[in-house]
Amino acid sequence: MSEFADIEVRRIDGESRRMGDFAGKALLIVNVASKCGFTPQYAGLEALQQRFAERGFDVLGFPCDQFGHQEPGDEAEIRNFCTLNYGVTFPMFAKIEVNGDNAHPLYRYLKKAAPGLLGTESIKWNFTKFLIGRDGKVVKRYAPNDKPENIAADIDGLL
Template sequence: MPSLYDFEAKTIQDQVFRFADFKGQPFLIVNTARKCGFAGQLNELEVLHQSYKNQGLMIIAFPCNQFGSQEPGSNEEIAQQCEMSFHTTFQMMSKIDVNGATAHPLYQWLTNEAPGLLGSEAIKWNFTKFLVDKSGKVVERFSSMHAPDKLRTPIEKLL
């Protein structure tokens, strides 16, 4: 049975990111979009990152343009604006699809492991969050409406 540690992805700087290199660490994985009404969650994710990075939490953001075309532009433009406007220092990945035939394999696995409302595997909108434990298993899925600050208790249980 696969775990998070079986996957790789490209960073926003086009480097290979092997999740296996971070075995034993919990992850919060989020699909993001700068032009979304929930974009303020990028700031909230950074607060979580600063609060828990020294305890091992890895926050991984995957920009995605599948919802209302709210993540336009190149990886370089996304990285620059996230750093300048949202002051992000957590790991940003290359822009991907999270739904459909072109969905990144990691997201195919995440949505299968933690279906959403009424068992739907599809990601409904930007800022859907997946919490993964230290063994690489998905613990819980959170909707866009679930503010990052409300994840402190479940995160602390994993640390």
């Protein structure tokens, strides 16, 4: 099994999963926040989920509070916010750290596989996105200001 497939994650409802549970699917992994200028991207992310889910695609949202304290809530508050305000149906996960000594193993893997500008591995802000192919390999990293609708053609190409 690949390094990616073995990474354990915890869903927002507390259920433990492995990334291998998504084997065979293309994924868009995003560090999200409820009180960020990019928060309206939830609508675009949900639109991608609705458009491509039947073809083997999922958006995976990972709340993070490392940027300007823009995700202060607990998992229940985050889940309610996403459902009530954006109708989010894609899988959401427990709050994690994406940078520093306590960075989640998933984000250590993603940052190493797809560094940002000038080779930097750190995540610069909320709503950084990673497109993962059906084989579990990182295809591309997108900046926070890259709108979900502009990623649709890349997703379509993977499916």
